[in-house]
């Protein structure tokens with residue numbers, strides 16, 4: 001036999017021995033799960049490859065119970081009591097994000113630029129987050145309201161213009177959310193709403209790159225040899241200059257916007273966008289390095305090679321879809337809005353403060369985001385080196401452990417026997433203790449130390465936009481299909497929400 005065959009057999013034997021060693025790893029070997037998952041990672045990848053991760057993870061837990069070994073070193077948990085342990089402020093801070101998140105960091109000026117979202121080192125993360133945390137606080141939200149209102153106004157005008165025609169509401173809310181966040185970030189709309197289209201395929205191109213995360217995210221050790229490899233990326237750009245580079249496009253826009261702001265600095269612009277506030281902060285707290293500035297601003301626009309506003313768009317779609325499909329909830333919400341209007345409790349553009357005083361609206365938003373959370377994948381963390389006891393099971397250090405929002409949100413012991421139904425009332429009727437449990441199990445924005453920093457922005461956008469639309473329009477399902485279509489590529493995207501808008505005759 002040729003020596004090369006011996007070499008091949010040797011490598012295969014080493015690989016199989018390693019598979020067996022991992023499969024029999026103490027602490028993991030007694031956990032339930034499919035046999036193949038103990039040996040190979042392919043089983044876990046197969047749960048996400050088809051774009052149906054939420055459904056697949058639900059099936060896995062229905063079959064094997066709340067703690068399942070889904071990969072050689074991977075454990076999926078569907079028990080709410082695991083959330084504070086894995087993600088909480090105390091113990092959770094020791095559970096670091098896995099190298100899955102590495103696949104989401106962009107390159108800037110030749111090196112990887114981890115963001116507040118992707119940075120895994122707790123100290124670096126803390127330093128990165130510190131200068132911007134206040135800009136995302138509840139009290140700062142009023143600074144962004146005018147930017148949301150400008151976009152809402154354009155949206156309403158367009159819907160009046162398109163009244164009675166079937167429109168793709170899914171695409172429209174994506175354009176809306178994208179223009180709003182750009183406006184809030186550096187006072188510039190990309191113009192999707194005005195042009196009523198995906199200009200230069202900006203959204204389509206980013207969507208395509210997201211599929212990279214879907215596949216390579218399951219094998220993150222390959223990333224440094226693929227899009228995480230500077231030489232390879234440069235070579236590809238040189239060989240195929242016509243290939244779109246959507247991330248670079250947004251980084252370039254961000255550079256231009258910083259330059260535009262700095263050029264206008266002498267003028268009193270009255271700007272209250274993110275960039276203006278950061279620059280103002282610098283004058284008090286000291287200069288923010290240009291690279292960090294780029295990092296923070298671009299991180300508002302793009303996330304994990306996808307669109308940051310995608311999660312808001314997913315949530316808006318869920319809101320409108322479930323409302324249209326649940327007439328009793330739709331009528332109740334419109335009645336609440338009309339009553340508030342009649343009693344003079346609403347401004348021309350409903351303010352953030354006003355929307356927080358509409359309890360049924362808040363329950364609708366919560367319920368829509370429970371049934372259809374924006375992030376569909378497991379939120380992966382590593383068990384700290386010393387190991388940890390989760391739900392009574394001792395897991396060894398280094399285990400990749402996760403909870404998945406679409407799975408935990410279906411827990412009947414938390415959300416009731418009708419957990420699969422859209423019933424906003426559950427958030428209003430629950431006893432205080434039970435409501436706390438529901439809140440603690442609500443994973444749409446993550447939890448604990450690495451919880452979503454942009455949560456207030458999204459709640460502001462949705463809380464103002466949904467009632468403003470229902471105040472002015474009746475919405476009617478206009479698709480030949482009965483239901484939407486969904487695809488999970490980290491974000492849980494929907495399509496096929498074809499709707500007709502009818503003006504309600506109010507100005």
Ligand code: HEM
Nearest residue numbers: 117300311312315374375379444445446450452453454458
């Ligand atoms: C409905 C809309 C949104 C949803 C559902 C959502 C969801 C999430 C989730 C699940 C996480 C935690 C991920 C993890 O633990 O692995 C997260 C983190 C984060 N989100 Fe959001 N997000 C939304 C909107 C936004 C917006 C509008 C921004 C910024 C403009 C934003 C910025 C961030 C950042 C920077 C992090 C990382 C925070 C940290 O690690 O300290 N998000 N988001």
